[in-house]
Amino acid sequence: MTLPIEDALPDLIDALRAEGRAVLQAPPGAGKTTRVPLALLDAGLTDGKIIMLEPRRLAARAAAERLAEQIGEKPGQMVGYRMRGDSKAGSRIEVVTEGILTRMIQSDPELTGIGAILFDEFHERSLNADLGLALTWEIRQALRDDLLLVVMSATLDAAPVAALLDDAPVITSEGRAYPVEVKHLARPLDRKVRIEPAIADEIVHSVKETEGGVLVFLPGEGEIRRVEAALAGRLPKNVEVRPLYGALPFAKQRAAIAPVESGRKVVLSTSIAETSLTIEDIRVVIDGGLARRSRYDPSSGMARLVTERVTKAEMTQRAGRAGRVAAGVCYRMWTKGEEGGLQAFPPAEIEAADLAGLALEMALWGSTDLPFLTPPPEGTLAEAQDLLRSLGALDDSNAITAHGRAVAAMPTHPRLAHMLLTAGKQAATLAALLAERDPMMNAPTDLTLRLRAIQNGDARANHGTIERIKTEAKRLSQGLEQKHSLSAAEMAALAYPDRIGLRRKGEAARFVLSGGKGAAMPDGDGLASQRLIVATDLDGDPREAKVRQALALGESELRGLYADRIRWENHCAWSKRDRRVLTRKYEMFGALTLDDRRWDDADPDAVAQAMLDGIREMGLRLSGAARRFRARVELLREGGMDLPAMDDDSLMATLDDWLLPHLDGVRSAEDWKKFNPLEALRGMLDWNQMQMLDREAPAHFTTPLGRKLPIDYDGELPQITVRVQEMFGVTRHPTVGKTPIRVTLLSPGQKPVQVTADIPGFWVNSYPDVRKDMRAQYPKHPWPEDPREADPTLRAKPRGQ
Known part of the structure; x- marks a missing residue:
């Protein structure tokens, strides 16, 4: 019977002769799988072997049998197949499952002896097919421009694939179908x-x-x-x-x-x-x-x-x-x-899959810049690389390690491969169990129940699943060494270094995982009271996952496995609750705090830095002297002088620069209340700036008696407060530069009697009335008729006057 694909084969052969690559669109049943490899062979396009990828084992073997049948042979002669655990070599054509091609490329990047690669059913867009195409296309561009490449698909939009392959020719077969x-x-x-x-x-x-x-x-x-x-x-x-x-x-x-x-x-x-x-x-x-x-x-x-x-x-x-x-x-x-x-x-x-295996293959290839039809999501890829680093498969620069090469060669997930390589044959059953669906769906979380069911049987277990686990365990154990004995929990901890859980203090059945997430068990579960567990299966809740399978882990077991990753961390931070800087030492494994002690000899610089966080929370507390100093600076800044900004926002934004060096001994809210930041503010000005400040906006006014009174610069005018008698004899109003000082004149009882910016005018205009009132209230104090001629004083009249 003539297959629909026959009409498209001449165009495909011509395209491959001219361009060496092509995209073939043909609907299911057109015959592309069973005719295209033989057509390439018949056309003499290559002397090398033709490799055709199939996404499934059954399809690969069935395709090989059908191809061999067409030339009157059986698989193992001119046509063969290769898949995990089963192969029959073919001299000219081999049908392989997708992961096989990746191994072929990693072991021989030049694909020696191979003349053509055919990607069948590419529309399924499996991760291995995408990786295989990216690697093959890079090989063709860099090493093998003679390598023929055909991407075959039933329903895929061909344009993006053709564009990826440098505008490869697109050949279409209409196919044939009944209604x-x-x-x-x-x-x-x-x-x-x-x-x-x-x-x-x-x-x-x-x-x-x-x-x-x-x-x-x-x-x-x-x-x-x-x-x-x-x-x-x-x-x-x-x-x-x-x-x-x-x-x-x-x-x-x-x-x-x-x-x-x-x-x-x-x-x-x-x-x-x-x-x-x-x-x-x-x-x-x-x-x-x-x-x-x-x-x-x-x-x-x-x-x-x-x-x-x-x-x-x-x-x-x-x-x-x-x-x-x-x-x-x-x-x-x-x-x-x-x-x-x-x-x-x-x-x-590739958009939704676990990318640990892909990240490992990319590292083994030596490049993360591969020509993918759909690039792997950056976040998911980064998570995969984090995992591989924790397994020792990648180094800190994401380059593959010697251990990573061994992991990549194992026919299982990198987590389980790492466990198998480290623990040896004894880990095969656990690896097979972890890779399979739960054989005891409604049992308690303890994974040892499943392990016992595999070994001794259990009426609650799914028999078919148990048999698959046993078969897979036998396959995984082949070639592994018999190493030192580890418990099931230790082996699981090797595979899941990010899933080691520490029970929260005072909270049964709730755990913190070493990867930073939270997890919980049903109340009353047999493992709920354990201090440490390894969670091998969670329900995926991003806030607090439910533990579905786990093993109890001893602390000595954890320390034995990960002594090199357990570290002491000094912690110095402001506590909002305690309103003080707390200093502690924590023994950490990932996000787990294994031990907690006081840090008595905390670094003063670290304490001061933490105290800044408290100050940011509490806000600035400026003493009167500090406020006056700041006001003097701001007055000159408004006049155009080059001085640092000291408004609240500017000071809060620069705490590290001006305040941090002065916080020695300050570590609580009470300490901060007592702290005078004046010297810290003065430190913001250099010597020349301080001289200018003292000259242009002095801190004090010296009274006729020689007393220094602080000048308050917070108002519209600088201001002082002084007793009337102390200003006797003053005939010129005091100023700061050309700016008059606002003077609040006080009675002997320290009550304001006048606020003035013109003391000579006050003596003439207001003082007579003030004198009349004050003489009656304070008869023991001097109230001369002409204060301009009187001597300043703070004393009362001598007795008898």
């Missing part, structure tokens, strides 16, 4: 309850009214198993139910995609069947409307699969599966109106 009738629900499903019963009912209904195979899209294994159970005894005997998901043994995966010898089949599949696999004889699709995607999960610190609504692109691809071989029908488990709320395309994994 598909789409049917929607009349009413929305209740999304708060499981959808499996409704889907099972729809399967029974569709089998009755249609012909051909039925392909049902479900988000994961759990849903597949529940739908399979719900169908028991409800379908005709000639209808076989075949599950299809990634963790299924390969023989059963092959059985799901193979045609039935007689009767019909119902394939219960994850999104693995959307585009990268050809499933024989499907004419009916039932779309559950859900997809499970890899997302960075802050609860575990690694990537997790999350269930989300499908996008419009995905629902279109799924419906198309019903029209590959004949006219078909697609049943959508939602109403027509709900489609308006669906996103257009699924997000690229």
Whole structure:
């Protein structure tokens, strides 16, 4: 049978001959996966091996088998495949899973012996595919301009990819599809309850009214198993139910995609069947409307699969599966109106994934400036680099370490790889457990319950999950050394140095984590009273996460593991509550305070600096002398003289400059009340400025008796307060420069009798009336008729006068 892709192959070959790179758009079922590698081989475009990337293991092996079948061979001859834990080398074509290409490039950046790289199903935008394309494109630009590069996609917008590849030619195959009738629900499903019963009912209904195979899209294994159970005894005997998901043994995966010898089949599949696999004889699709995607999960610190609504692109691809071989029908488990709320395309994994592995690969490559189609988010990448530094995989400059190279070579998350390399074989079971979903979802938080269930069995545990953990543990332990014995908590602390929790003082079940976040356990949980824990799974709440899995950690275990990271910190800070500077010494591990002591010999400079924070809170407190000094400075500044600003805002903004050197011994609000800042303010002026200030705005007025009275500069005019008798004999009004001093004249009883800026005028005009009143009130004090001729005095009259 002629495949639709055949019409596009000549243009693709011509583009590769001319440009060496191309973007191929072809809808599902066009034949690009099984025809393009052979077309390149037939055209003689390269003598090197052709590598084709597939996003999934099943698709990679199925593609290799189909390619080998077309040339009358079996995988392992001209065509082969390579994936984690399984490979058959091919002499000319190899189909590999995406992570394999990254390892090939890191071990041999020139890709010796490889002539072409084909990225199949690139529209899925997996993290490994994006990284593989970025690395391959950089290699082609810098080292291998002869390397052929083809990006193949079913639904991706080709323009951005073509632009990334220096305006690569875009080749389009129209494909071929039969009409598909789409049917929607009349009413929305209740999304708060499981959808499996409704889907099972729809399967029974569709089998009755249609012909051909039925392909049902479900988000994961759990849903597949529940739908399979719900169908028991409800379908005709000639209808076989075949599950299809990634963790299924390969023989059963092959059985799901193979045609039935007689009767019909119902394939219960994850999104693995959307585009990268050809499933024989499907004419009916039932779309559950859900997809499970890899997302960075802050609860575990690694990537997790999350269930989300499908996008419009995905629902279109799924419906198309019903029209590959004949006219078909697609049943959508939602109403027509709900489609308006669906996103257009699924997000690229790099936008929402855990980037620890990517950051490690970039460091191993030696560059963070790679040509990504979608650049990794800066914040998420920085968090990943922080983690890798804490694991010893990166140094302080984010360059890879020798340990980081070993971590990168391990087939698991960097957290777990670090744990495995440090703890050895004994950590394999824990690593497999931490990478898998919880086998005891409703059990208490203690992770030792899960470890015992793996070793001894437990009726509460999910058997399938336990078996997968055991299989993965066996794989991870291969090649590891048997090292010194560590407890499960110590091993977990190696993987989660940022998740070591210290119980808050006086608060059972609430913890501070070494990474700085808070966490809580249910009251009464077996670990709630522990002083130290390692939280291996949290619910992701950014304020205070709920601990779902944890292990109790001894303090001696923590100190044994991280003695080099435990440090004493001196803490000197203003306390708003105590209204004083507190000085303490804290023994810290990350954000955890393991010990707390008094810091008796605190650095005076640090105390003074902390006291400034208290002053900023309390505000300035200027004595009368300090206020008068400031007023003198401000008076001259207003007159245009070059002196420092001493208004409140300026002084508060420059506390470090003028006040800090004078705060020795000041460490509380009471000390600050007693402190006179005059000398600190005087220190803001140099010698010449002080001379000018004393000359132009003197601090004191000297009375005729020789007494120095402070001049107050706060008002419109400088002012003094003095007894009337002390100014006897004054015939010229006192001034500051040319500015008259406002004089408040007092009675012998210290009460104001006159405020004047013209003492000679006062003697003439007002004094006679004042004399008349004062003589009666203060007869023992002198009240001469002509004060201009009298001697100043502060004494009363001698007795007898």
